[in-house]
Amino acid sequence: MTSSTTAPKTDYLVVVIAYLSFVVLGIPGAMLGIAWTSEQWPSIQKTFNLGLDAVGALFITTTIGYSLASVFGGRLFGRFNSxxxxxxxxxxxxxxxxxxxFWPSWWLIVISGVVAGLGSGMLDSGMNIYFAAVFNARLMNWLHASFGIGTVIGIAMIQKVLGAGGRWETGYIIAAGAYLVVAVLFLVTRSHWVNVGRGTHEEGTHAGISARSTLRLPLVWIGLLIFLSYAGLEGVGTQWTFPLFNRGRGIDPITAGLWLGILQGSFTAGRIFFGFILAYFQPRTLIRACSLLLIITTLLLIINPIPNAAFIVLAVYGFMLAPIWALMVTYLQERLGPLHGANAIGFVVAAAGLGIGILPGLAGFLANRxxxxxxxxxxxxxxxxxAGLYEISVSRRLQAWLLPTTT
Structure with a gap:
């Protein structure tokens, strides 16, 4: 980075606190997969007498809040200290x-989802902006691995609470407490954080090219659909693995929760592992190999040939999903170049947020019916x-259409 805000040396206190914040960020979403519905334990669905698909409303409101925070993230950094x-x-x-x-009504929780999404979006998009401006790519990679660690902790925590006879509300009280701890850490270390507002790379990346011009490129729309699909693979897998095996296939809640933890753990391990080896392989080779194995593992989840060994399939699924995000972002950035790349990455991240917000809810709607x-x-x-959309994006026959030379 050549920004004037780049720190002269890495402040590892800031790095550690940032990682902790992403650990906390991963807890609530993963916890919801178990807190929402369980045959043997208290659940949100039972508390409010809801249908299986009602969770979709919460996904939508949190996505609204998250999207607002993401859209205005750059402006926030231009006005306020990091x-x-x-x-x-x-x-x-x-x-x-x-x-x-503490809310007595499900719909009050749904409305609060906008606030939860807003706060989470400020941390998520804000920390991505901060790391892109101040730190290197490897530290950014570990930041996202920290989120995966948080998902594993969230699953283990809510499982422990419910298994000990507690209620799902306790899980959210613990999550809120974790956020308060992180808030205190931000407060007491405020002088350590570099301000990445005016004059950073964020403002220069979009200069000279409009969002409308970028959206004229068919490759960008293919990228939007790729990231929408990816978000569905991650979001639907996280939210509905536990109900599938517990309620759908009769696996006891302890084992089903463990299997969900294996899925999230392998996803985290995959991000760490691929962070070391990405430089040694062609991105196209890795994307194709991972995509093929994702197709095979999802087919095995449908067939379920060895019910008691399904956790192995889940482990491979999570591991193969892990590098897709980073590989696809890098691929689009390289294909579109510096002029269109920044706009396009913003669009595909928004598409992923839309996928996380809508597709798990759609899965619940279809499962309920x-x-x-x-x-x-x-x-x-x-x-x-x-996989199919990616092959379209790299097809030599379609390059003139995907990236017109006149733009």
């Missing part, structure tokens, strides 16, 4: 998740769609 943005995001998140535990066995079918379709 540490202040992170502090407010953590406090907003803490307040929202604490309210989940058929059975939970529709979940692996959805994953299979998404895996094929993602």
């Amino acid at each position: 540490s202040s943005i992170f502090l407010v995001g953590a406090l907003i998140s803490a307040a929202a998740f604490l309210s989940y535990a 058929s059975s939970l066995e529709v979940v692996p079918v959805i994953l299979f379709v998404l895996a094929i769609a993602m």
